Amino acid sequence: MKLWDELKGNFVAFKDKSRTVKMYVCGPTVYDTPHLGHLKTYTVYDALAKYLKFSGYSVLYIQNITDIDDKIINRALEIRDDPMSLSEKYTKEYMDIMRKAGIDSVSFYAKATRSVPDIINQIRVLERRGFVYRLPDGMYFRVWMDRNYGVLSRQVPENQVSGKRAKVSELKEDPRDFVLWKFRKPGEPYWKSPWGDGRPGWHVEDSAIILRYLGTSFHIHGAGADLKFPHNESELSLMRCMKGNSNICKAWTYSGVIRINGEKMSKSLNNGISAREILDKYSVEAIRYAFLSSNYSSEMDFSWGMMDEASQNVSYLNRAFTRIRTMKHGAVEIGARNYAETFFGYLDDNFNTRMALVTLYEVSSEIFKHEEISEDEAGILNKMFMVGQEVLGVIRNHESISIEPGTVVSLLELRKRLKQMKMYGESDSIRSALSESGIIVEDSGEDVTWFKER
RNA sequence: GGACAGGUGGCAGAGAGGCGAUGCGUGGGACUGCAGAUCCCAUCUACUAGGGUUCAAAUCCCUACCUGUCCUCCA
Numbered sequence: 001m002k003l004w005d006e007l008k009g010n011f012v013a014f015k016d017k018s019r020t021v022k023m024y025v026c027g028p029t030v031y032d033t034p035h036l037g038h039l040k041t042y043t044v045y046d047a048l049a050k051y052l053k054f055s056g057y058s059v060l061y062i063q064n065i066t067d068i069d070d071k072i073i074n075r076a077l078e079i080r081d082d083p084m085s086l087s088e089k090y091t092k093e094y095m096d097i098m099r100k101a102g103i104d105s106v107s108f109y110a111k112a113t114r115s116v117p118d119i120i121n122q123i124r125v126l127e128r129r130g131f132v133y134r135l136p137d138g139m140y141f142r143v144w145m146d147r148n149y150g151v152l153s154r155q156v157p158e159n160q161v162s163g164k165r166a167k168v169s170e171l172k173e174d175p176r177d178f179v180l181w182k183f184r185k186p187g188e189p190y191w192k193s194p195w196g197d198g199r200p201g202w203h204v205e206d207s208a209i210i211l212r213y214l215g216t217s218f219h220i221h222g223a224g225a226d227l228k229f230p231h232n233e234s235e236l237s238l239m240r241c242m243k244g245n246s247n248i249c250k251a252w253t254y255s256g257v258i259r260i261n262g263e264k265m266s267k268s269l270n271n272g273i274s275a276r277e278i279l280d281k282y283s284v285e286a287i288r289y290a291f292l293s294s295n296y297s298s299e300m301d302f303s304w305g306m307m308d309e310a311s312q313n314v315s316y317l318n319r320a321f322t323r324i325r326t327m328k329h330g331a332v333e334i335g336a337r338n339y340a341e342t343f344f345g346y347l348d349d350n351f352n353t354r355m356a357l358v359t360l361y362e363v364s365s366e367i368f369k370h371e372e373i374s375e376d377e378a379g380i381l382n383k384m385f386m387v388g389q390e391v392l393g394v395i396r397n398h399e400s401i402s403i404e405p406g407t408v409v410s411l412l413e414l415r416k417r418l419k420q421m422k423m424y425g426e427s428d429s430i431r432s433a434l435s436e437s438g439i440i441v442e443d444s445g446e447d448v449t450w451f452k453e454r
Numbered sequence: 455g456g457a458c459a460g461g462u463g464g465c466a467g468a469g470a471g472g473c474g475a476u477g478c479g480u481g482g483g484a485c486u487g488c489a490g491a492u493c494c495c496a497u498c499u500a501c502u503a504g505g506g507u508u509c510a511a512a513u514c515c516c517u518a519c520c521u522g523u524c525c526u527c528c529a
Contacts (some may be wrong), residue, residue: 071528228524262522295468301466303465316492
């Protein structure tokens with residue numbers, strides 16, 4: 001499989017399946033409930049990790065949780081809560097959302113507060129090498145010492161400075177310098193360090209966690225596109241200064257930001273839709289379909305209409321999958337092998353989930369045109385749809401049925417007999433009763449299919 | 455102002471020099487006790503504008519305009 005590397009601006013190929021793919025994705029700052037943007041990014045990387053596993057790699061997938069930060073402290077102050085219990089609450093909330101969204105491929109969540117020793121170690125090393133200086137409010141990183149600062153975001157130094165909106169401390173040696181260790185203020189949570197009590201800066205948190213769990217050489221770095229500068233730039237700079245060269249991560253990848261009414265969804269614009277809200281309104285499969293139906297790196301306009309469309313498409317794929325598994329085996333061939341090749345080809349090509357879904361859709365419509373299919377092809381199609389179910393997560397798992405399947409079958413037997421006697425009122429009431437318990441019954445001629453709704 | 459992405463049919467969104475992807479929507483039809491589902495047909499001078507390169511450009515080059523992201527916390 002190949003992925004686009006934003007740092008070098010080229011594709012990198014993954015071939016060696018004996019190697020563990022090491023993957024890092026920037027996690028959330030837990031001071032509020034997650035919104036759609038979080039959900040989108042983590043869905044994309046969840047699917048990617050699962051696809052790599054499916055392809056035969058073992059995957060080590062680390063994500064951080066920023067559970068100490070200015071925003072957490074400020075929010076806690078606002079609502080007169082303790083910062084640590086606030087971040088704990090929203091960490092639980094985040095985990096709950098992830099579980100509900102079927103995102104379960106992360107090997108380990110590294111909390112910032114649990115990584116303080118690693119962070120201190122990193123600052124120490126950097127200090128020894130002369131990258132660190134002290135100001136009254138904290139320890140700072142000397143950006144000018146890293147000549148390559150700016151390569152990731154292609155920001156020339158003048159631009160890093162000319163952002164006139166940033167209020168830069170007069171005391172900093174260079175306006176670009178950022179804080180590694182922030183000294184405590186009264187009432188704030190703090191940790192002990194060689195420089196004084198305080199807490200870690202944001203950028204060094206990620207670089208320390210990466211170094212600790214993945215080392216100075218890993219494969220995939222993922223984040224929302226809005227984190228590229230200054231966060232990832234600084235994170236990369238720190239790792240570079242630790243290692244001495246830039247060969248740290250093979251593929252810097254970005255998940256395109258979600259827009260709503262043409263603007264980025266963000267807290268400051270107050271145009272966010274919470275992850276919880278959408279999970280209440282739509283099935284996990286529909287949500288994942290919506291997110292995976294555009295390229296992971298491109299921006300995405302969100303609308304409720306697109307969610308409805310995704311729901312419909314998911315339902316179509318589900319029906320097709322049911323049909324594949326219940327179809328008679330015969331001589332008919334639809335070119336399943338070609339479809340499968342195309343399907344996996346797209347996924348291997350920079351994880352083009354959109355086109356993979358289109359392929360799944362085309363296969364589905366082919367399936368509905370025939371009454372039977374060869375056993376061989378049924379097997380191939382089954383494999384494709386299993387990937388749709390377990391990797392992309394856009395196909396419902398049919399096993400979770402609330403009523404005993406045996407009960408359903410006997411009710412349908414009864415209904416069939418009633419229909420033969422043309423007692424339609426009675427047969428329809430069985431159908432609607434089942435529908436109320438979430439079982440949809442559909443006739444097509446003599447054949448009856450049933451499945452769980454939602 | 456700078457950097458980086460884009461501008462494609464009613465909408466969403468691929469493609470990337472020569473066959474009008476795909477889905478949704480809309481109109482018609484088939485099937486059907488009903489409902490649902492599914493299928494078939496139709497919806498077509500689609501590629502922001504203006505120049506250029508070419509036998510051929512939505513696709514390459516230049517210019518302009520427009521939109522978004524980042525340059526402040528952000529997934």
